[in-house]
Amino acid sequence: MEWIKSNLNLFKANFRKETIELRRYLPNTIAMLLTVYIIFMAMFAGIHSVGAPGTVDATIQNTIVNYIFWYLTITIVNGQGYEILTEATRGTFEQLGMSPSGIWRILSARLLAQGILTAAMMIVLLYLSMLTTGQSLNVDFVTIIPIFLLTCISMFGLSFIIAGLTVIVKQIQAFLQIFQFVLAALTFVSLSRAPFLVFFPITKGVDMIRAVMVEGLTLNELGFSNFLVLTTNALVYFIIGLATYLYCERYAMKKGLLAHY
Amino acid sequence: MDSIIEVSGITKVYQKRKTKEKIQAVDNISFQVKRGEIIGLLGPNGAGKTTTIKMICGLLKPDSGQILINGVDNEKHRLRALTHISAVLEGSRNLYWRLTVRENLEYFAGNRGVSRKNVASRVEDLLQKFRLKDKETELVNRLSRGMQQKLAIAVAMLADTEVILLDEPTLGLDIETGYEVREILKAIAKEENRTVIISSHDMDVIQDICERTIIINQGKVVTDDRIEDLLKLFEVRSYTITLGEHLNEKQEHLIKERFLDYQYESNRIQPKLSVELLKTEDIYQLFDILKLNETPVEAIDREIIQFEQVFMKIVKGETTNGVDQVKSQSV
Ligand SMILES: Nc1ncnc2c1ncn2[C@@H]1O[C@H](COP(=O)(O)OP(=O)(O)O)[C@@H](O)[C@H]1O
Ligand SMILES: [Mg+2]
Numbered sequence: 001m002e003w004i005k006s007n008l009n010l011f012k013a014n015f016r017k018e019t020i021e022l023r024r025y026l027p028n029t030i031a032m033l034l035t036v037y038i039i040f041m042a043m044f045a046g047i048h049s050v051g052a053p054g055t056v057d058a059t060i061q062n063t064i065v066n067y068i069f070w071y072l073t074i075t076i077v078n079g080q081g082y083e084i085l086t087e088a089t090r091g092t093f094e095q096l097g098m099s100p101s102g103i104w105r106i107l108s109a110r111l112l113a114q115g116i117l118t119a120a121m122m123i124v125l126l127y128l129s130m131l132t133t134g135q136s137l138n139v140d141f142v143t144i145i146p147i148f149l150l151t152c153i154s155m156f157g158l159s160f161i162i163a164g165l166t167v168i169v170k171q172i173q174a175f176l177q178i179f180q181f182v183l184a185a186l187t188f189v190s191l192s193r194a195p196f197l198v199f200f201p202i203t204k205g206v207d208m209i210r211a212v213m214v215e216g217l218t219l220n221e222l223g224f225s226n227f228l229v230l231t232t233n234a235l236v237y238f239i240i241g242l243a244t245y246l247y248c249e250r251y252a253m254k255k256g257l258l259a260h261y
Numbered sequence: 262m263d264s265i266i267e268v269s270g271i272t273k274v275y276q277k278r279k280t281k282e283k284i285q286a287v288d289n290i291s292f293q294v295k296r297g298e299i300i301g302l303l304g305p306n307g308a309g310k311t312t313t314i315k316m317i318c319g320l321l322k323p324d325s326g327q328i329l330i331n332g333v334d335n336e337k338h339r340l341r342a343l344t345h346i347s348a349v350l351e352g353s354r355n356l357y358w359r360l361t362v363r364e365n366l367e368y369f370a371g372n373r374g375v376s377r378k379n380v381a382s383r384v385e386d387l388l389q390k391f392r393l394k395d396k397e398t399e400l401v402n403r404l405s406r407g408m409q410q411k412l413a414i415a416v417a418m419l420a421d422t423e424v425i426l427l428d429e430p431t432l433g434l435d436i437e438t439g440y441e442v443r444e445i446l447k448a449i450a451k452e453e454n455r456t457v458i459i460s461s462h463d464m465d466v467i468q469d470i471c472e473r474t475i476i477i478n479q480g481k482v483v484t485d486d487r488i489e490d491l492l493k494l495f496e497v498r499s500y501t502i503t504l505g506e507h508l509n510e511k512q513e514h515l516i517k518e519r520f521l522d523y524q525y526e527s528n529r530i531q532p533k534l535s536v537e538l539l540k541t542e543d544i545y546q547l548f549d550i551l552k553l554n555e556t557p558v559e560a561i562d563r564e565i566i567q568f569e570q571v572f573m574k575i576v577k578g579e580t581t582n583g584v585d586q587v588k589s590q591s592v
C-alpha cells in the first residue's frame with residue numbers, strides 16, 4: 001500500500017512538472033502543436049488529391065501512422081537523452097541521484113508522463129485534422145491500445161539505453177542527432193521489407209498498428225503469435241534497457257560522472 | 262546505536278579524462294558522527310571535502326572503505342541509506358530554474374514519494390522561516406544567488422531526514438546573505454534530532470556553527486576535535502616573553518635548535534621572544550637558556566590564538582600528528 005502510494009506520488013509530481021513546463025513555455029508548445037497539426041493536414045490533403053474521396057490511400061495512411069510513432073519515439077527516446085544532458089550540466093541530476101526512489105524510478109515516472117501527454121496531444125490533433133479535412137482513419141481503439149502500450153514499453157527500454165549512454169558519455173549530442181534517423185528507420189520501415197527489424201524495438205508494434213489502421217485487422221485476426229512476439233520484444237527491450245541504464249549509473253558513480261561540470 | 266554516520270577508510274582516486282592523470286582526492290578518511298552532532302568539514306580548496314560528501318550521499322562510490330548510515334551500508338543498500346540523508350551540494354546547481362520556488366519544493370518532495378498535500382504545511386513553514394514567502398511564485402532563475410541557496414537548503418530540510426549535509430553553504434554569497442544563511446544553519450543545528458555536516462574552507466563559518474571540526478587537507482584527516490579543544494591545544498603553547506636585555510648568540514642558537522616556531526624581535530629596547538611549546542613544561546628549558554646569560558624577564562604573555570591561525574598551522578602541516586612526531590624525537 002505504502003509502496004503504491006509513494007510511486008503514485010512520484011508519478012504525480014513528474015506529471016505535474018511536465019504539464020507546468022508545457023504551460024510555462026506556451027508559445028513553444030503552441031508552435032509545436034501547430035506544426036504537428038499542419039503536417040497532419042498536409043498528409044490528409046495528400047489523400048484527397050491522390051485517392052478517390054472517402055477511400056483512404058494506403059501509403060498516405062501508412063505515412064500518418066509512421067509519423068505519429070516517429071514523433072512519439074523522438075520525444076520519449078531522444079527527449080530523455082537531451083533532458084539528462086541538461087540536468088547533468090545544470091547539476092539537478094545529482095539531486096535526483098540522492099532521492100531514495102532511485103533515478104531509474106524517477107525517469108520511469110517522467111517517461112510515463114511524457115508518453116501520456118504526447119499521445120494525448122497526438123490523438124487530439126489527429127481527430128482535429130480528420131474533422132477539418134473530412135477524412136477518416138480506421139481507429140479501432142480496442143485493438144490499438146494494447147499494441148500501443150506494448151510498443152511504448154520497448155520504447156521506454158530504448159530510452160533507458162540512451163539515458164545510460166548520456167550519463168557516461170559527455171559528447172552525446174552529435175550521436176543523438178544521428179540517432180533520430182535510426183529512430184526514423186525503426187518507425188518507417190515495414191517488417192515485410194526488412195524482416196530482421198522484428199528483433200529491434202518499436203518496429204513490430206508499429207507494423208501491427210499499420211495492419212489495424214490500414215488493412216483494418218482486428219485483435220482476433222492479428223492472432224496470438226503476433227502478440228507473443230510483440231510482448232517478448234517489449235519485455236526484452238525494457239529489461240535490457242533498464243539493466244544497461246543501471247550498469248551505466250554504477251559506472252558513473254565510480255568515475256564521478258553524474259555531474260558534467 | 263550511537264553513531265549515525267560511520268566512515269571507515271574511504272579512498273577515492275579520480276582519473277582525468279584527457280591526460281589520464283590520477284588525482285588522489287580522498288586518502289583513507291575515517292570518522293564517526295554521533296546523532297545530533299554538528300560537524301564541520303574544514304579544509305582548503307581541493308582538500309577533498311566535496312568528494313567526501315558525495316561519497317556519503319551515495320553519488321560517488323569509494324574505491325575502498327565503507328560508509329554506514331544509521332548502520333546501513335550505503336553501497337550495498339544505497340536507496341535505503343538515502344532515506345536517512347539529504348544534502349545541498351556546492352553551488353546553485355541543485356534547483357530547477359524553470360520552476361517556481363514552491364514548485365521546486367513540491368517536486369523534490371514528490372520525488373521522495375511524498376504528496377503535495379502531505380508537505381503543504383511544512384512548505385508554508387519553510388517559506389516563512391526562510392523568508393521566501395513573497396517569492397513563492399517566482400521562477401528560480403529570477404532569484405538572487407542567496408535566495409537560491411536558501412531555497413536549496415529548504416528543499417533539503419523538507420525531506421525531513423535525520424542527517425543533512427551542506428557543501429560550502431555560504432560560498433559565493435554576499436556578506437549579508439551569508440550571514441542570514443549562517444543564522445538559518447544555526448537554527449537548524451539547534452533543532453533536535455538533526456545531525457548536520459557542513460563543509461567549508463571558511464573557518465569563521467565552521468567556528469560559528471559547529472561543535473566539532475574535522476580538518477582535512479590533501480585528502481587526509483589532519484585533526485578531528487572539538488573546536489574548543491583545538492583552540493586550547495594551541496593557545497597553551499604560544500608564549501611571548503618580553504626580555505630586559507638582548508639574547509646573546511649562543512642563546513639564540515640554542516632556542517632556534519630547541520623550539521619550533523620561534524620569533525625574535527630584537528630591534529626594540531625590550532626585545533620580544535615568541536615561542537611555540539610542544540608541552541607546557543618546555544617553558545623550563547627556555548628559562549634554562551635565558552639563565553645562561555642571566556637575561557632578565559620582564560613579562561610572559563600567553564598568546565591567544567584565533568581559530569583561523571590554528572587552521573592555518575594545521576593545514577601548513579604543523580599538525581597534532583606532526584607535533585607528536587617532533588615530541589618523540591626530542592625525548
Ligand atoms: N570529477 C572529478 N574529476 C577529476 N578530478 C576531480 C573531480 N572532482 C574533484 N577532483 C579533484 O579532486 C580533488 C578534491 O576535490 P574536491 O573534493 O572537490 O575538494 P574540495 O571540495 O575540498 O575543494 C581536487 O584536486 C579536484 O581537482
Ligand atoms: Mg568543494
